[in-house]
Amino acid sequence: MYHTTGFDREEVIDLCIRINSAERGTGTPDWPPCLGLFKSVAATLTYMRHNRTQAEIGESLGVSQPTISRAITAITPLIPEAVREFVPAADDLDPDAQYILDGTLLPCWSWAGHKELYSGKHKATGMNVQVACTIYGKLAWISDPIDGSRHDNYSQEESGVLLTMNSKNWIGDKGYIGNNMITPYRKPAGGELLDWQKEYNTQVNKIRWMIEQVISHFKNWTIMHTDYRRPLGTFATTISAVVGLHFYRTA
Structure with missing residues (x-):
């Protein structure tokens, strides 16, 4: 079984x-x-x-x-x-702890009448969720799903996860620049990063790999990384169900 x-x-x-x-x-x-x-x-x-x-x-x-x-x-x-008791909300996170944040696309069929699901970044349709883990690689929180066309920064703002947090303790990729989070430096237009900035980016990315592992583990639920085939109106509920089961399983 x-x-x-x-x-x-x-x-x-x-x-x-x-x-x-x-x-x-x-x-x-x-x-x-x-x-x-x-x-x-x-x-x-x-x-x-x-x-x-x-x-x-x-x-x-x-x-x-x-x-x-x-x-x-x-x-x-x-x-x-x-399984609601096993699923942490954003308010349950420790405001003084350090977390790593990233978004991921949960794919579905390309519904002709739902252009809002298309992610230009991933060149695919689906819904976006934000995922946070501790700096030790323990899953801490998964947001409610949002249309796949939305960028990670918009998605985290909609989730409200940083509203009661010290964002300076949070680590993310370049998509979160502007939130006072720890992020890699973006290469300036027409220029290059300084050597110390390149080294800084390397060190940040060495920490960020943990969230990628956490997301990969979540996507062991095959329905979260292959096209969702049931009616689109059931997709968000299915995502919530899988999120709940994943936290229940790892509790």
Whole structure:
């Protein structure tokens, strides 16, 4: 079970208990009775962990693709609430600690009517999240998703993560210049960096590699680094679910 869902059986059972206890809004769909809660959760986790086609998951569980689709539709919106206690908000961060910040694009299909998802930087469509870790490489926070066309600096401003923080303790790439953060120097137009500035940039980047490792680990959830295929309106909820599961798994 671990290799298909990313969780052992006891953890999946605990997730089932939490999901079954989560507050459900009016009109929330039920998971398919033929699967039950446990298999519906397992199917949803498998989908998120490996981005397998629903028909393939259905075949392994002996049910149809529409049944798997109904299971994913029912379970996914319940996950963020079920694991909310494990997910830190920006206000939970230590204002005196040092953090490394970076953004990453979570890709999806190129929807013709949604140009706001296109990232010129990545030459792909998706949604942007901001990720922070400690200088020791421990994941600390992930923002809510925002349109992929937005730059990292805009995204961090929208998240409000620096509002109560000492930004001088935060480290980022050149995209965050202007926020009093520790960032590399940008080469001046028509000029070159001085030798000490080049060395400074090298040292900053030696620290920044930790956030790249943290993001890479988060993207072990295949659905976060391959094109999202379900309806676009479900993408943000799926991202929130995976963020919650990732913090739950690493707690």
